[in-house]
Amino acid sequence: xxxxxxxxxxxxxxxxxxxxxxxxxxxxxxxxxxxxxxxxxxxxxxxxxxxxxxxxxxxxxxxxxxxxxxxxxxxxxxxxxxxxxxxxxxxxxxxxxxxxxxxxxxxxxxxxxxxxxxxxxxxxxxxxxxxxxxxxxxxxxxxxxxxxxxxxxxxxxxxxxxxxxxxxxxxxxxxxxxxxxxxxxxxxxxxxxxxxxxxxxxxxxxxxxxxxxxxxxxxxxxxxxxxxxxxxxxxxxxxxxxxxxxxxxxxxxxxxxxxxxxxxxxxxxxxxxxxxxxxxxxxxxxxxxxxxxxxxxxxxxxxxxxxxxxxxxxxxxxxxxxxxxxxxxxxxxxxxxxxxxxxxxxxxxxxxxxxxxxxxxxxxxxxxxxxxxxxxxxxxxxxxxxxxxxxxxxxxxxxxxxxxxxxxxxxxxxxxxxxxxxxxxxxxxxxxxxxxxxxxxxxxxxxxxxxxxxxxxxxxxxxxxxxxxxxxxxxxxx
Ligand code: PLP
Numbered sequence: 001x002x003x004x005x006x007x008x009x010x011x012x013x014x015x016x017x018x019x020x021x022x023x024x025x026x027x028x029x030x031x032x033x034x035x036x037x038x039x040x041x042x043x044x045x046x047x048x049x050x051x052x053x054x055x056x057x058x059x060x061x062x063x064x065x066x067x068x069x070x071x072x073x074x075x076x077x078x079x080x081x082x083x084x085x086x087x088x089x090x091x092x093x094x095x096x097x098x099x100x101x102x103x104x105x106x107x108x109x110x111x112x113x114x115x116x117x118x119x120x121x122x123x124x125x126x127x128x129x130x131x132x133x134x135x136x137x138x139x140x141x142x143x144x145x146x147x148x149x150x151x152x153x154x155x156x157x158x159x160x161x162x163x164x165x166x167x168x169x170x171x172x173x174x175x176x177x178x179x180x181x182x183x184x185x186x187x188x189x190x191x192x193x194x195x196x197x198x199x200x201x202x203x204x205x206x207x208x209x210x211x212x213x214x215x216x217x218x219x220x221x222x223x224x225x226x227x228x229x230x231x232x233x234x235x236x237x238x239x240x241x242x243x244x245x246x247x248x249x250x251x252x253x254x255x256x257x258x259x260x261x262x263x264x265x266x267x268x269x270x271x272x273x274x275x276x277x278x279x280x281x282x283x284x285x286x287x288x289x290x291x292x293x294x295x296x297x298x299x300x301x302x303x304x305x306x307x308x309x310x311x312x313x314x315x316x317x318x319x320x321x322x323x324x325x326x327x328x329x330x331x332x333x334x335x336x337x338x339x340x341x342x343x344x345x346x347x348x349x350x351x352x353x354x355x356x357x358x359x360x361x362x363x364x365x366x367x368x369x370x371x372x373x374x375x376x377x378x379x380x381x382x383x384x385x386x387x388x389x390x391x392x393x394x395x396x397x398x399x400x401x402x403x404x405x406x407x408x409x410x411x412x413x414x415x416x417x418x419x420x421x422x423x424x425x426x427x428x429x430x431x432x433x434x435x436x437x438x439x440x441x442x443x444x445x446x447x448x449x450x451x452x453x454x455x456x457x458x459x460x461x462x463x464x465x466x467x468x469x470x471x472x473x474x475x476x477x478x
Contacts, residue, residue, distance in 0.1 A: 006050045007476040013057060014477065029477055036471045039422065039462040041384045043358040043405020044216070044244065046276045047412070047471060052315045056278055060307035068294045083310040090316035094250050095261045097284035101293045102312050103304040104281030107243040107270035111168040113283050113296035114268050115176060118210055118237045120292045125150045153181045157208035157236070159194075160184035161396065162388040164218030164360075166241060183208070187218070187390050192351035194218075196226045203234045213260070214241030214268075217387045217403050219335075219354040221254060224263035231265075240264040243281075245356055247274025247407060250319045251328020254356075265289065274331060274357050274407045277315030280308045327410060331357045334406040337416040341423025347430070350389050350401065358405040362389050366430040370399030372448035376433040377402070379450060381459030382425060398445040412469040421465055425458050 003011070018025035035047070065080040066073040069088070072080075084102060091100035104110035119125075125147070156176070158169030163186040167174040170182030183206045185199045203211060211231040213222050224240060231238035240260035246269040248254045249261065260267050267284040271277035283293050297304055318324060332355065339353045348365030363373040370386030377384050387403035394400045404426070406419070414422075432454050436447030 003476070004474050006472070006474040007478075009050070009054055010475050011477060032472065032475070032477065037381075037463055037466065039382045039425075039466060040408040041382060041404040041406070041422070042408065043385075043403050044270075044273045045405075046247075046273060046407045048272070048276055048278055048311070048315060049318060050472065050475060052276075052278055052311045052318070055311040055314045056307045058307060058310075060310050061305070063306050064303050065306055066297055066303050080304070080306040080309070083306060083313050084304070087309050087313035087316055090313060090320060091282060091284065094316055094320055095267075095284055097261055097267070098286045099284065099290040099293065101283040101285075101290075101296060102280075102309055103297055103301060104268075104283060105301060105305055105308070106279065107241070107268065107281045108168050108174070109296075109301055110243075110268040110270070110281030110283050111176065111241060112300040113293060114239055114266050114285075115179060115210070116299050117283075117285070117289050117292035117295070118239065118266065119154065119179075120295070121289055122209055122237060123154065154179075154210075155206055155208040156180040156182045156210045156212060157199075157203055157206055158182065158184055158212035159215055159218070160186045162392050163187040163194075163390050164215040165212075166214065166216045166243070169212045169214070169241065180210075187351075189391065192390060193220060194222060196223065196230070199227070200230045200233065203230050203236065207234050208236050210239055211236040212239050212241060213264075214239075214243065216244055217358065217360055217401075219339075219349070219351050219356060219358050219360050221258045221355050222260075223257045224260045225257040228263040237265045238263065240267045241269070242267055243270040244273055244358070246270070247276060247319070247324075248328050248332065248356060250275060251325045251331075253325075253328045253332055266293070271312050271315060274328070275315065275319060276327075276407070276411065277319075278308050278311035280305070280312055282312070330415070331406050331410045333416065334410050334414065334419050335359055337419035338404065338406060338423055341420040342427060345423060345427040347423075347427060357407050358403060360387060360389060361402045361404065361426075361430075362400055363402055363430060364389075364393075364400045366433070368430065368433060368435060368448065369394050369445045370401050371397070371446050372433060372435060373402050373430055375446075376429050376448050376450045376455070377426065379452075379455040379459075380425070380429045381455075381462040382422075382429065394445060409469075412466070412471055414465075414469050418465055418469075421461075425461055425465075429455070429458055 014025045064074045065077045087102040088100040156170040159165030171177045188195045272279040335354045339359045348362040350360035374386040386399045387401045388399045389401040434449045438444045
């Protein structure tokens with residue numbers, strides 16, 4: 001039997017790896033088997049195409065290429081220039097952006113590039129000029145304080161973590177929380193939606209240098225036109241982190257007021273979530289910020305990853321194909337079908353539904369914490385992650401929410417009928433799980449009681465559901 005190109009490529013790669021360290025080859029094979037078997041509802045994950053995956057596994061990984069296209073600090077970068085330029089061209093065309101910087105290694109890195117570009121653009125600071133020629137990691141705590149003082153304790157206004165914002169939007173566990181004096185806007189306690197009047201009020205009081213929009217766990221569209229008006233009214237730079245929904249922007253599901261690119265001064269993203277590319281980041285901006293953005297390496301980034309930029313070029317080329325728009329629409333249709341299925345069965349959803357790729361279940365409606373729900377679902381073959389809900393009484397560790405998303409299952413081809421079955425499986429597990437107790441009889445926020453036979457039945461149903469939608473169908477590892 002002759003093998004197709006994809007099977008041959010991956011089999012050969014594993015054979016070469018196995019000859020050196022068989023345990024790595026085995027783990028790679030096991031990862032494919034695990035991914036094929038799990039009902040993956042993690043909103044930030046997806047399955048990149050074989051072409052995207054293969055573009056990463058080669059000698060581009062060997063090349064140093066600090067600098068920008070045509071202006072490198074290393075010789076021999078002509079082929080890196082080719083792939084970086086292709087990725088940037090595809091990104092500009094796809095998103096209608098004047099400038100694209102495709103070097104960031106991740107979403108966090110893309111945000112750091114953007115923050116420093118904005119600071120350099122907006123604030124006159126000799127300390128910053130000094131820091132720009134050194135690696136940020138070399139700065140001491142005292143340097144940081146001096147820099148921050150000199151930068152004038154610049155302010156950032158972003159979405160609060162429990163309303164769905166991201167750590168990199170000025171929160172303490174991330175360096176953005178040390179760089180900026182941060183304040184956040186939340187959501188309306190009744191509707192769960194962003195209250196733009198409240199954002200405007202916070203902006204007027206706080207006068208931020210940067211207004212950030214974007215989220216990891218907000219199940220609704222954001223009106224970027226209104227946010228830009230708010231930013232303009234206080235002279236703030238408007239930044240959007242579209243890490244989660246970049247695929248919906250690329251696929252033209254989010255257009256007009258809901259497309260961040262025409263409204264923001266600067267847009268950051270990951271490339272591996274709904275955009276379905278390799279693990280990485282990217283920054284889009286107009287000509288005013290382009291020079292500062294291009295200083296990302298070495299200001300905050302190590303040398304670019306040419307193999308990942310090659311994969312970004314491949315994935316962005318795929319996202320320009322008409323069927324990507326169809327894929328993006330199906331992501332949202334599936335999230336809505338999942339939300340409707342859950343609501344019909346009595347689940348409590350933050351904002352009462354979704355208009356993007358994710359659904360946030362408030363599992364306090366089932367008498368559970370997010371931690372208990374996440375584990376009970378995992379026991380039943382359903383992979384999700386716990387997430388805080390607005391004003392969460394259980395905090396960020398135990399939480400009261402479960403975040404589920406449809407980009408990955410939509411790539412596998414599941415549709416509305418399968419979403420309803422998925423809702424049924426989730427509801428069955430959550431309604432049959434009971435909170436557990438500690439050894440001393442006090443209620444536990446982590447322990448739970450779930451009949452193992454039920455977990456096994458649901459696991460079997462989940463794997464039956466997936467069997468009709470093979471993952472990487474053309475890849476046969478033998
Ligand atoms: N920004 C947002 C909104 C995110 O949700 C995430 C990741 O979850 C990031 C940035 C960080 O991305 P990465 O993990 O690639 O650094």
